Amino acid sequence: MFPWALRHLPGPHQEIFRYQKAVRGFICQEIIRNKLRAPEAPKNFISCYLAQITKAMDDPVSTFNEENLIQVVIDLFLGGIDTTATTLHWALIYMVQYRAVQEEVQQELDAVLGAAQAICYKDRERLPYTHAVLHEVQRLSSVVAVGAVRQCMTSTCVCGYPVPKGTIILPNLASVLYDPECWETPRQFNPRHFLDKDGNFMPNKAFLPFSAGHRMCPGDQLARMELFLMFATLLKTFRFQLPEGSPGLRLEYIFGGTLQPQPQEICAVPRLSSTCPGTREEGL
Structure with missing residues (x-):
């Protein structure tokens, strides 16, 4: 109060x-x-x-005004910190679980970017497989399974069902991201969901991790850039694997504000370790 x-x-x-x-x-x-x-x-x-x-x-x-500017920047920073970090956690877990996918991403990065140190967002156009893998991470992890609460401002009708004015609406994003009518293998990690027969990146209308419509996430473009740049840089720099003696990955999520992965250890091995003496594995 x-x-x-x-x-x-x-x-x-x-x-x-x-x-x-x-x-x-x-x-x-x-x-x-x-x-x-x-x-x-x-x-x-x-x-x-x-x-x-x-x-x-x-x-x-x-x-x-400047006060509103400060608040908007705070919203952009804080609104995506948890979801972006959680998505990257899932991305690394999936790269360890699916080693062949990790290797294919790294082969594409090496072939397209070579020894270039910096990765820019525009590079995604030349990295269709890497782009597709990141999209599949977002789809399968479904970090925000239920979208933000909304209220219907005018009475309307959706798919034949009346929605009276004032109705509280909870968009079920996971129902679309796992819809068997939209995805070939909805419960399996499959980057081919976002690739055509020639290996080109192919968007899918059912890919809605940021919700949709006029009230979708206002920071979706910022999140897309952050995720691509960090994911591509991590995969270009490190090889991710389980530490020796690990019992294996736990893929069950922890339910909260976002669907978090279980705490677990993953090793980040510098990819130049074979030619650079003195490098060592770093635990994440």
Whole structure:
């Protein structure tokens, strides 16, 4: 009833407020850095938003201001941290479970990128198998099985069923991601779900990990970029395997806000270990 009182009460929740203050401080520094840059075409989200603030200065009903900018950046940062990290956890687990898939991804990365150190998002167009594997990770792990709660604002009809105004709606994303009418092997890890007969990347309309429509995840493009860049960089740099004596992987998920994998150890072996003496396995 009195959420403002939480800031004045002792307890572990105070740590959240400290983190929030640190994040706001970082964002404010980035805003100042963008303001001090020489005038030029906007190159990032903050500079674009600052340009909109300037354009809307004479609009009395404009919502473009620095406080809203801070909140939007916080939403973009925090909204995808858990889901992005969890998806990458599942990706590494699947790469250990399906060694042949891991090797094929690394062969494609080596053949297309060679010794190039940096991977850019545009490279996904030249890496159809890597792109397909990451999509299959997102599909099968279904990190957010149920989408965000929505409310129907007007009475409507969906597939012949009446949906009255005010109805609370929970989109079941997993029902689409595992639909046997949309996927050849819905309960199996199969990157071919996203490849045509010639090995080219092929999108699927039933791929909805970010939900759909006007109320889908606003950070989906950011998440796609983060996932591809981190996944491709990890697979290009390391070979992932179980440590010696491991009883095997546990693929059962932990149900919570997201579907988390079980805690377990995986070794990241530098792929240049055979030519670079002194390298060692790193536990994840």
